[in-house]
Amino acid sequence: MELNVDGTIHVVDVEAxxxxxxxxxxxxxxxxxxxxxxxxxxxxxxxxIKGEAVRSCSISAGDAQNAxxxxxxxxxxxxxxxxxQAAWIEHQVxxxxxxxxxxxxxxxxxxxxxxxxxDAEIDDAMSGNLCRCGxxxxxxxAVKAAATTLSGN
Amino acid sequence: MxxxxxxxxxxxxxxxxxxxxxRRAFLVSSVVIAGGVAFGYYTVKKPHLNPxxxxxxxxxxxxxxxxxxxxxGITLITPHADIGQGVASMQAALIAEEMDLDFGQFExxxxxxxxxxxxxxxxxxTVPFLRNDHGIVAESVRTIxxxxxxxxxxxxTGGSSSTIDSFVxxxxxxxxxxxxxxxxxxxxxxIPVRDLRTASGAVILPDATKIPYTQLAGDAxxxxxxxxxxxxxxxxxRLIGKKMERLDIVPKSTGTLTYGIDLDFKGMLYAAVKVSPxxxxxxxGYDASKAKAMRxxxxxxEIPNGVAVIADNTWRAFQAADxxxxxxxxxxxxxxxxxxxxxxxxxxxxxxxxxxxxHEGDVDRALSGAKVIEAEYRAPYVAHQPLEPLSAxxxxxxxxxxxxxxxxxxxIAQQKAAEVTGLPLENVHVYNQYAxxxxxxRLEFDHVKLAAxxxxxxxxxxxxxxxxxxxxxxxxxxxxxxxxxPRGTVKNGxxxxxxxxxxxxSAARSYMSRLGTSIPGADLMLAAGAWDLPYxxxxxxxxxxxxxxxxxxxxxxxxxxxxxAFFADCFLDELIHAAGADPMEERLRLTDDPxxxxxxxxxxxxxxxxxxxxxxxxxxxxFATTLGTPVAEVVxxxxxxxxxQIEKVYxxxxxxxxxxxxxxxxxxxxxxxxxxxxxxxCEITYADGMIQQPNYHVHEAMRLRQCPEIIxxxxxxxAEIRGIGEPPVPPAAPALANAIFAATGKRIRxxxxxxxxxxx
Ligand code: FES
Ligand code: FES
Numbered sequence: 001m002e003l004n005v006d007g008t009i010h011v012v013d014v015e016a017x018x019x020x021x022x023x024x025x026x027x028x029x030x031x032x033x034x035x036x037x038x039x040x041x042x043x044x045x046x047x048x049i050k051g052e053a054v055r056s057c058s059i060s061a062g063d064a065q066n067a068x069x070x071x072x073x074x075x076x077x078x079x080x081x082x083x084x085q086a087a088w089i090e091h092q093v094x095x096x097x098x099x100x101x102x103x104x105x106x107x108x109x110x111x112x113x114x115x116x117x118x119d120a121e122i123d124d125a126m127s128g129n130l131c132r133c134g135x136x137x138x139x140x141x142a143v144k145a146a147a148t149t150l151s152g153n
Numbered sequence: 154m155x156x157x158x159x160x161x162x163x164x165x166x167x168x169x170x171x172x173x174x175x176r177r178a179f180l181v182s183s184v185v186i187a188g189g190v191a192f193g194y195y196t197v198k199k200p201h202l203n204p205x206x207x208x209x210x211x212x213x214x215x216x217x218x219x220x221x222x223x224x225x226g227i228t229l230i231t232p233h234a235d236i237g238q239g240v241a242s243m244q245a246a247l248i249a250e251e252m253d254l255d256f257g258q259f260e261x262x263x264x265x266x267x268x269x270x271x272x273x274x275x276x277x278x279t280v281p282f283l284r285n286d287h288g289i290v291a292e293s294v295r296t297i298x299x300x301x302x303x304x305x306x307x308x309x310t311g312g313s314s315s316t317i318d319s320f321v322x323x324x325x326x327x328x329x330x331x332x333x334x335x336x337x338x339x340x341x342x343x344i345p346v347r348d349l350r351t352a353s354g355a356v357i358l359p360d361a362t363k364i365p366y367t368q369l370a371g372d373a374x375x376x377x378x379x380x381x382x383x384x385x386x387x388x389x390x391r392l393i394g395k396k397m398e399r400l401d402i403v404p405k406s407t408g409t410l411t412y413g414i415d416l417d418f419k420g421m422l423y424a425a426v427k428v429s430p431x432x433x434x435x436x437x438g439y440d441a442s443k444a445k446a447m448r449x450x451x452x453x454x455e456i457p458n459g460v461a462v463i464a465d466n467t468w469r470a471f472q473a474a475d476x477x478x479x480x481x482x483x484x485x486x487x488x489x490x491x492x493x494x495x496x497x498x499x500x501x502x503x504x505x506x507x508x509x510x511x512h513e514g515d516v517d518r519a520l521s522g523a524k525v526i527e528a529e530y531r532a533p534y535v536a537h538q539p540l541e542p543l544s545a546x547x548x549x550x551x552x553x554x555x556x557x558x559x560x561x562x563x564x565i566a567q568q569k570a571a572e573v574t575g576l577p578l579e580n581v582h583v584y585n586q587y588a589x590x591x592x593x594x595r596l597e598f599d600h601v602k603l604a605a606x607x608x609x610x611x612x613x614x615x616x617x618x619x620x621x622x623x624x625x626x627x628x629x630x631x632x633x634x635x636x637x638x639p640r641g642t643v644k645n646g647x648x649x650x651x652x653x654x655x656x657x658x659s660a661a662r663s664y665m666s667r668l669g670t671s672i673p674g675a676d677l678m679l680a681a682g683a684w685d686l687p688y689x690x691x692x693x694x695x696x697x698x699x700x701x702x703x704x705x706x707x708x709x710x711x712x713x714x715x716x717x718a719f720f721a722d723c724f725l726d727e728l729i730h731a732a733g734a735d736p737m738e739e740r741l742r743l744t745d746d747p748x749x750x751x752x753x754x755x756x757x758x759x760x761x762x763x764x765x766x767x768x769x770x771x772x773x774x775x776f777a778t779t780l781g782t783p784v785a786e787v788v789x790x791x792x793x794x795x796x797x798q799i800e801k802v803y804x805x806x807x808x809x810x811x812x813x814x815x816x817x818x819x820x821x822x823x824x825x826x827x828x829x830x831x832x833x834x835c836e837i838t839y840a841d842g843m844i845q846q847p848n849y850h851v852h853e854a855m856r857l858r859q860c861p862e863i864i865x866x867x868x869x870x871x872a873e874i875r876g877i878g879e880p881p882v883p884p885a886a887p888a889l890a891n892a893i894f895a896a897t898g899k900r901i902r903x904x905x906x907x908x909x910x911x912x913x
Contacts, residue, residue: 015448026423031415032408034589035467036540037622040850044540072408081407088406092398092815095239095823097405098540098589117165123858129766130849131410132540132590134826136860138819 001065005030013100016062020043020054023061024071032072032101036130043129046102047071053109072101075108086110087146095133103129107143116153117143181695182837189223189370192330192378218249219326221372222334227354239816244323246392247813249387251327252352252366256392261400267912290741320810320874321892324384332379337372338364382861396815397886401587406628413586414544414561414619419547422451424618425470426606427477428599430627431484431556432704433843434461438480444473453477456606463607473623484842486703493839494531497636500656500700507659507699508675510684514692518648523642527730528724530639532716532724532902533836536632536852537709541589543600543620544595546609553580554608557590559597565668569598575604576869592827593708623756623847631844633658633681634700634711637720642692643732650692653683653727655717658700660708667705675699678684682714682720682777682883687746695721704839708826711779718777719832719904721888726773727900736774736891737762748807748871749776750786755805760787769793770800773891775884782880783807786825788861788888796911799861799889804881809871821881822863828885830855834907859912 003010005084012027014023016041019038024030024047036044040058047056048070056064076082081089094100103126106119109116110125117125122143131139178484221228231244245261248254335349338356341364350358357364387393404410429436439460449469454461460477464470487493545558547570554574560566560583567583570731574581588595590612604618612846620628635657642650659676709715737757744750753776757763761771769792776785787802802825811817835852838845846852865876893910900911 018466018468022466023682025415025464026468031411031417034412034540035414035619035622035847038471038850039850040621042540065677076407078403078407078409085406089398089402091167092402092819093817094399094402094405096539096541096588096590096846097410100405101408104406105410127856127858130540130856132538132827132854134498134823134830134855135819136820136826136855136857139857139865142859153251 001059001061003064003069004067005069006071007052007068012061014061017060020047020059020061020064020069021056024056030071031074033099034101036102041130042099042103043106044128048075048105048109049107050120051112053106070105072105072149075105080110082108084111084142084146085151087142087149090133091142091145093138093142095135097132099129099133099150100135101106103131103139107139107146111143111150113149115147116148156423168838170266170823177867182881185259189221189367189443189686190333190374191221192326192333194535195611197709219323222276222366222373223629224367225372226252227366229254229261231258235889237435239399239401239813239820241401241733242397242699243812243816245321245400247320247399248327248330248888250392251324251411252331252354254354255571256400258354268278275698283881285674293512303777310697321384325382328382328384328842329378330657332382333373334366334369336376336379337369340376341369345563348862351875359507365638393812394810399813399816402434402797412541412589413546413557414541414589414617416546416557416586416617418519418546418548418615418617421615421617422463422465422611423467423470424461424463424604424616424625425462425474425621426456426459426603426607426618427474427479427602428456428624428628429479429481430844431481431486431488432630434458434842436479436480438485439477441477441573442907443541444476447476449741450472452611454607454610459603461610462605467617467619469621474621484704484839486842487839488837488842493534496703497634497656497658499698500636500698501638501654505656505698505700507679507697510680510695510697513690514650516650516652516692516694517644519692520640520652523644523650525642526728527638527640528727528900528902529722530723532632532635532719533904534634534704534706534836534838535709535831535835535844535904536626536629536631537587537592537594537707538626538629538849538852539590539592539594542622543617544624545600545604546617548615548701549574549576549605549608549612551612552576552581552604555582555587556601556604556608557584558601558604559586559595559782560601561591561593561600562598565596565598566601569601571784572606573602574609593712594629594711596708597667599628622849626847626852627844629660629844630705632662632697632715633660633663633706633713634703635716635720637717637724639720639724640651643695643723643728646732646734648688648690648725648728648732648743650735651688651690651694652692653695653721654722655679655683655696656698656700657713657716658703658706660701660706660712663702666702666710669709676713676715678711680717682716682718682779685778686776687749687778688725688740688743689745703740710824711879711882714779715779715828715886718779718883719886719890722775722777722884722888723900723902726775726887726891726894730894733761740774741778748783749778749785749867751870752776752807755868756785756787756803758866759803759805760789760801761803762787769894771897773888773893773895773897775886775888775891777880777887779880779883780876782875782881784884785803786881786884786888788829788892789887790889790892790896792893793913796913797893797896798913799859799892802829802861802863802888805866805868806877806880807868807871807875808877809875810869811867814867817877818865819865820877821865821867822879823886824877824879825863826855826860828882829861829889830859832886832889832904832906833859833912834905836905 034044036042045056350357449465453462462473512882572582684695784806787803
């Protein structure tokens, strides 16, 4: 099957029901997308499919065909950072950092739709992503900073 | 006095003859490496092993570097595992501060396990002396504990000790490197050392000519290192105490950091395991016929108490492991949770007395005849469950094993891998990896033993073993289960008597028994957070009882105080309310300890204690000293119609010295979130011998929408250097329970609190 990941078409030979997460990590060797719970509970595996934030552990490769997929590795790079990544760096959000790929992907999809979010909207949007290290106060601050950059205010 | 374990006072000019830093064990020295030089410590006692064995000659077998300089570049060795605390950056900053290096001018490496990197600060916490007791007895006992740590070759990261341990050692290493490089520049130019300066990785001559360190490395290698060095006055620090961009922050924000679970090698296969969900129970039988036929499955291996599946993809290995049916033996502990609680409840006896830690006044007399206030408190098993599941990559050949894993105790990982593979210790090479959290989980080593067993059976093959989240949850040795039965009296508006009886399973004993050893004497951790309260209550007694191990338990972020401080501080709050006193004023009245007063007074000011919050709102305060760091917290809650909302938390911590203020604030906030979240809604329970919580939906802790505003103040007046990873955890739960009482009149004496009240 063909998968369109980070702007590249990949041909993979996998079962249609293999979760997208494991195709990304073990077949395409794109390791920025993390395995946390495998059950849609933690958000560590979040990617964008057609711009929507999706849990890649909970969508099959078969269902992810024919749609552009963006992972953290395609959102931006250390040299060319997405505004959300830049805010995350400026606010030094990460502790262990393991949840942060997913946090950033959730925030990027959310801000694309909600350029001027209220505090309550930020809390709602980000509460599906667990951070065991408890970086929530910095996540809130970084989302607000990224919103400001993205909306050009 | 042992200068290696006792952080220096912040005197203006700290003269640190490097040779005296570790006179028991270390000498600073240098060795030649390819085209350059390495600075570090020679062990002068029995060498344990040499992490640079592959690069160095046999006569240099005991050398352990902190700094390596070659014509190609500078590498700083940061031996404490980075489990998310930013410790790699912090350690690098300490070396770079003295060496006059800028961020960006060096690489960091975690090094390989070596007894010479052992963590001396940790040992100081295993013996029962008040944190400010540096008397002769305290020091000598600390030294015995130090010796134990050295024997274990722990190089461990735990007990919030990384900062303490590193603070003098690493700055000294940097200073020695700097002075030796200046000496090399003198030899080359003839310009006396006193006229030479250093900045940005170069020696600077009086005419402003710069000689980069990398060009002096070859010359420096020929010198004996300059060990008579003066550490910089804190007023000159460029890096310490300043906001720094953590070295890992860009990779962690762009998905480009490689964690242990991300490792990939050519030809690597993937393993999943199923181990008896009744911890320690035998595998009696299994049927893998279905799994064998599944796509990508390469092998099914029998491993102790379980089975491993080797496949060409992690998910395929998981799926096949799930398709195996098993018959398991009986758990070697009571199968059901009620029986665990019953055993704890039966432990308040003379026979199980671990120790009476303090007794002031006459508690028994005070309790007879007076109106006695009594209660029972409980703290359940709780899981660590860092977000990155446990993993290990292994390759075993006939003569050697290579192991890549994220460990808080790589020395123990190495030892266990050697035992399982039957290889000599020095032929087992451990490469410590970045960890997606730990909280104590990676002090354990069962996953290392499983990986080693898989490697032993699949010689020559590189294999990455990954725990599924469910496997990880159901084999996570949780925090100790604990119970308290306190009694007390009040008189004339004051707390008169506090008699704390605490029964708990000892995490230290459980861990030591897994290591095949035992600790003599009472376990301080059962009492920590309670016995060391700085309150002058007229009749005050703290007694602990050792519950025999039920299911295995393990060190969980902050260890003993995570349960004992909850019991002690909440019961004190009960007494204060019974006396009709103000919770903050009465705590302050009861203590003349300057540090306790300072953090309590600070947090009272920050929270505007005493001002009205309005109806259905309340404040609670709690104080605990954890691993030497005193912390006070005030929690504010709102009792909404749908449940409790935690609105604000104020934290004051006496930490001595803050290396990186941003990282400091982040970790204090994280500790508060950890303490509150688990107190709100987490417990591990057993049924039929198995852990009942396989994933985060039933062990959720805090979500972002529940996270209060957390206002942090670090106080830097003490002369000691203290850790901060764990100390914010213990006061969080009691401060929350005390706030809930203030807002609702309901006293909650059992974690998780959501058994008794809703949270929104
Ligand atoms: S790994 Fe997908 S939501 Fe947790
Ligand atoms: S930073 Fe560690 S889980 Fe979020």
